[in-house]
Amino acid sequence: MASIFLQVVALLVVLYILQELHNKFMKKKKKLPPGPRGLPIIGNLHMIGKNVHQDLHKIAKKYGPIMSMRFGFVPVIVASSPHAAEQFLKNHDLIFASRPNNIAAKFIAYDQRNLTFGKYGPYWRNMRKLCTVELFSTLKINSFQAMRKQEVTNFMTFINGAASSGVEIDVSAKLATLNANMTCLMVFGKKYMDDEFDERGFKYVIQETLVLTATPNIGEFFPFLNVFDLQGVVRRMKELSKIFDEFFERVIDEHVQDSKKEKQTKDIVDTMMNIMQSGESEFEFDRRHVKAILLDMLIASMDTSSTAIDWIFTELLRHPKVIKKLQKELEQIVGMNRMVEESDLEKLEYLDMVIKEGFRLHPVGPLLIPHESIEDCTIDGFDIPKGSRLLVNTWAIGRDPEVWSEPEKFMPERFVGSNIDLRGHNFQLLPFGSGRRSCPGLQLGLTTVRLVLAQMVHCFDWKLPNGMMPNDLDMTEKFGLVMTRAQHLMVIPTYRLNV
Numbered sequence: 001m002a003s004i005f006l007q008v009v010a011l012l013v014v015l016y017i018l019q020e021l022h023n024k025f026m027k028k029k030k031k032l033p034p035g036p037r038g039l040p041i042i043g044n045l046h047m048i049g050k051n052v053h054q055d056l057h058k059i060a061k062k063y064g065p066i067m068s069m070r071f072g073f074v075p076v077i078v079a080s081s082p083h084a085a086e087q088f089l090k091n092h093d094l095i096f097a098s099r100p101n102n103i104a105a106k107f108i109a110y111d112q113r114n115l116t117f118g119k120y121g122p123y124w125r126n127m128r129k130l131c132t133v134e135l136f137s138t139l140k141i142n143s144f145q146a147m148r149k150q151e152v153t154n155f156m157t158f159i160n161g162a163a164s165s166g167v168e169i170d171v172s173a174k175l176a177t178l179n180a181n182m183t184c185l186m187v188f189g190k191k192y193m194d195d196e197f198d199e200r201g202f203k204y205v206i207q208e209t210l211v212l213t214a215t216p217n218i219g220e221f222f223p224f225l226n227v228f229d230l231q232g233v234v235r236r237m238k239e240l241s242k243i244f245d246e247f248f249e250r251v252i253d254e255h256v257q258d259s260k261k262e263k264q265t266k267d268i269v270d271t272m273m274n275i276m277q278s279g280e281s282e283f284e285f286d287r288r289h290v291k292a293i294l295l296d297m298l299i300a301s302m303d304t305s306s307t308a309i310d311w312i313f314t315e316l317l318r319h320p321k322v323i324k325k326l327q328k329e330l331e332q333i334v335g336m337n338r339m340v341e342e343s344d345l346e347k348l349e350y351l352d353m354v355i356k357e358g359f360r361l362h363p364v365g366p367l368l369i370p371h372e373s374i375e376d377c378t379i380d381g382f383d384i385p386k387g388s389r390l391l392v393n394t395w396a397i398g399r400d401p402e403v404w405s406e407p408e409k410f411m412p413e414r415f416v417g418s419n420i421d422l423r424g425h426n427f428q429l430l431p432f433g434s435g436r437r438s439c440p441g442l443q444l445g446l447t448t449v450r451l452v453l454a455q456m457v458h459c460f461d462w463k464l465p466n467g468m469m470p471n472d473l474d475m476t477e478k479f480g481l482v483m484t485r486a487q488h489l490m491v492i493p494t495y496r497l498n499v
Contacts, residue, residue: 030383033077035059035068041222043070048216051479053366056080057396066380072221074100075388077373080396082403082427085434087379088371088390089427093435100372100389103220104213107237108244114292115440116300116369126283128440131293134271136440141447143265144186145342151182152452156339156459163493168465172310172488176203178452179306187297188251189267198243206303209240211480214367244298248291268297300441303482304364305448308431312358312453314489315410318470322412323457326350327496330458336498340454342447351454353412355446356422359398359431361410366395366483368433394430395483403428422446460493 036059038044048055048071056078060067065081079085088096098120099105105117115131118124134140155178162169180202184191194201217233219226229235255269263270272290275281316323329350334340345351371390376383399407404414420426423442424434432439439445464470476486 030385031381032075033066033068033382033384034063036063038070041072043072043221044076045071045216045221051477052214052216053393053395053479053483054477056367056391056393057399060393060396066382068382071216071389072218073223074221075385076391077384077388078391078393080393081400082397084380085392085394085397085430086427088392089424089430089434089437092377092379095373095375095377096371096390097436098372098374099437100370101220102213102370103217103226104209104233104237107234107241108209108213109295110288110292113289114296116296120374120436123283126281127289127293128436130275130281131296132440134275135268135293135297136444138443140271141444144182147185147265148182148342148448148451151178151185152455153339154181155452156455159456159460159493160495163460163495166492168490168492170488171313171491172306172485175306175309175452176303179302179448182448183298183302185267186301187268187294189255189263189269197247202298202302205240205243206299207480207482207484208236209299210303210482211478212236212240214479214481244295245291248294249287251294252287252290269294297441300439301444301448303484305445305452307482307484308355308358308362308364308445308449309453309456310485310489311362311364312355312449313456314473314475314485315358315361316354316457317462317464317489317491318473319410320470322354322410323462326354326457330454334458336496338499339497340451340458342451345447345450345454348450348454350412351450353415355449355453356415356420356429357410357412359422360404360429361398362477362483363394363398363431364482365431365433366393366477366479368392368394368430369437369481371437392430392433397428397430400428459495459497461496462491462493465490465492 036044036047039046047059047069056067057080059069060078060080065079065084066087067078067080069076069078077088079088099112099117102112102117105112105114109117112118115124115128118127155174158174159169180194181191198205212233215231215233218230219228219233251269252273255273259273266274269290272293276285276287276290316326329348330340333347334344368391371392373384373386373388373390376386378384398404401407420429422429422431424430424432424438427434432442432445464473473489474485474487478484478486
């Protein structure tokens with residue numbers, strides 16, 4: 001035992017010496033962005049707590065919008081301003097279009113065969129093209145419109161039952177269920193109960209996956225420690241991988257058995273299976289690839305939309321004047337004799353301002369998903385080495401006082417007359433990312449957020465239980481690839497339409 005300990009100590013000493021020599025060489029040869037001095041071996045890992053986006057924001061206030069750090073042996077670049085984000089995601093988009101190795105993603109994403117975590121290259125480009133054309137086209141999104149209407153109507157009916165009884169409801173949980181139902185119908189063609197997936201349910205497993213994937217992993221920053229799995233990430237990810245894989249295999253087998261049945265609307269699995277069986281794809285495409293894309297669809301569509309609605313709706317409850325103004329717009333456009341239709345959404349200008357302001361203050365992906373540079377480059381006079389991990393802090397960008405007046409306040413009116421959109425063209429606001437790695441499901445996500453939020457505000461008045469005041473609402477964040485509320489939102493609805 002003592003000899004093993006001495007060997008580990010000796011290895012750390014050697015690594016420290018090599019690291020110091022490497023750092024001195026880098027400083028002589030390259031002009032890195034400014035950043036905090038790191039500790040031996042661990043670099044700046046000691047400066048990062050449970051809310052990584054908030055910690056990086058505080059550090060960047062001292063060192064600037066393009067900042068360099070070191071997590072173990074991995075060089076990290078943090079972009080915290082619109083200009084910095086534009087440099088990396090637009091002007092040097094190709095160089096930063098890849099993803100770093102992610103131990104967690106390796107196990108659940110079929111060795112990074114999915115769109116979210118896949119390395120940039122011919123395979124990823126072909127897969128993205130296929131998904132954009134086959135899965136996220138306007139025609140495909142519109143084909144699920146009747147389903148969305150039915151599920152939102154079911155959701156409103158449930159809330160109306162609570163309103164009739166005057167009882168409080170857990171809006172956070174109900175939004176998660178609504179989104180799970182819509183995702184299952186769109187992707188798998190039918191609803192699955194939580195216990196058909198896992199005894200803990202869809203939301204619990206997906207949130208654990210998102211938190212694990214975003215958590216700084218010692219094994220990535222110190223590759224020689226991979227084998228020890230000190231944080232238990234590999235063990236937990238293998239367990240989650242088994243849950244996802246068994247579920248996807250069952251779904252695919254059901255579709256194979258039902259393949260001869262005529263369907264009015266083909267779900268995502270149908271579409272993917274047709275591509276696989278046709279042999280017409282431009283690259284290898286088997287069950288692993290189908291399951292990898294199903295994982296993308298399940299995680300990306302199930303948790304992100306419900307989380308966005310949860311945050312924005314909470315802000316509306318904290319600002320009664322804003323919710324009244326939005327209700328007035330809905331009364332003028334929709335009237336009080338019917339529910340909101342998808343055809344109404346484009347006319348609701350104030351709703352769009354509310355959603356933009358919600359995304360500014362509460363970006364669903366506070367650090368986007370990490371990028372990785374595929375070659376050396378120079379940005380704003382700073383040398384960025386190949387293999388650097390890029391973190392774009394959209395949470396910090398949304399709070400930049402040089403971009404936003406009174407950035408901590410929720411003020412949808414700041415977007416009056418503004419041409420800032422949500423599609424990654426304006427780097428002040430990047431809820432869906434930008435460039436090659438922007439979210440391909442943007443239109444589907446926005447449609448869901450707009451429709452559900454408009455329906456909730458139009459059909460009901462809301463109050464907080466137990467005499468709670470709007471300012472009493474807990475706004476604590478829970479960090480992950482998707483940043484959720486730490487506490488569920490409890491509210492009491494009152495029906496307001498004449499229907």
